[in-house]
Amino acid sequence: MSTPATRNTAAAKPAASGRPRMPLADRVHDRLKADIFDFRLMPGDRLSENEIAARVGASRTPVREALFRLQREGYVETPAGGGWQVRRFDFARFDELYEVRVVIESAAVRRLCARAERPAALAELEAVWQVPTARRTTDSTRAWHLDEQFHAGLVAAAGNDEMARMHRDVTERIRVIRRLDFTVSARIAATYDEHAAILAALADRRAAAAQRLLAAHIEASRREVRKITLEGLYEARAALADTPA
CATH class of the missing domain: 1.20.120.530 (GntR ligand-binding domain-like)
Known part of the structure; x- marks a missing residue:
């Protein structure tokens, strides 16, 4: 059974190129942010954790972490009906x-x-x-x-x-x-x-x-x-x- 320490060590393990790999949640965050900046995701677009997870080949946990970070930064929001959407321009x-x-x-x-x-x-x-x-x-x-x-x-x-x-x-x-x-x-x-x-x-x-x-x-x-x-x-x-x- 892995401990938090061993999990962190595994996450920081260098890639084959010798450079440390970016944590998965960070990679999802950066990809979604780039999609927002280039308007592949538009203001008001709904976001599905399951769809994003399938698209990036990840579980919902790093996807959710990435979305919460984007929410703190002001790029996504949680509408009244639940779920996620790209924040509309204010x-x-x-x-x-x-x-x-x-x-x-x-x-x-x-x-x-x-x-x-x-x-x-x-x-x-x-x-x-x-x-x-x-x-x-x-x-x-x-x-x-x-x-x-x-x-x-x-x-x-x-x-x-x-x-x-x-x-x-x-x-x-x-x-x-x-x-x-x-x-x-x-x-x-x-x-x-x-x-x-x-x-x-x-x-x-x-x-x-x-x-x-x-x-x-x-x-x-x-x-x-x-x-x-x-x-x-x-x-x-x-x-x-x-x-x-």
Whole structure:
């Protein structure tokens, strides 16, 4: 009979490649989360523990663990009738999180402009965003990741670990809605222009201008995702399905 210690040892046993295998509940969690982000699972879709277990080749226990974790993160919910479903978009909640994001990033910009030495991270961001049109990505998934790295990079470069931690939490909670902003090609192009302008203001230590540009940039993103309808979500899913892996 196995003990908790021996079970934990077995769970941590390296795979054939020599790398530790990710716990099954974590793998199920990551797979479901990816399905939500890429809209293979849509807001309001019902989820069956049995169906998920059969699809991933697992028992219901790790599936349930994964679903409870997704519930804590705000991606799934338990409707009145029981069971599970993908959480519907709550735009009032997203608006509040966007406001928090503006406060944190504006404070980071102010700190960046006040620093005696220019952080090397800003030069790295300029190398990504202040580029000719021909060098810009048009891939929505790539643009989404780069955008997250831009905003996280600004906050991290400000040098306040608690501010960065709070920003990571807000980013996680609005990630699924921000994903939509990059299913529209015009928004990818606008993001390059807006990021480049913010970086130019930071390079000149024009804190007020950088804060104004940053707030306008975030507001433009918020307004864009506010326009999304259920039909738009299906179109976004189709666009992502056509994107090369």
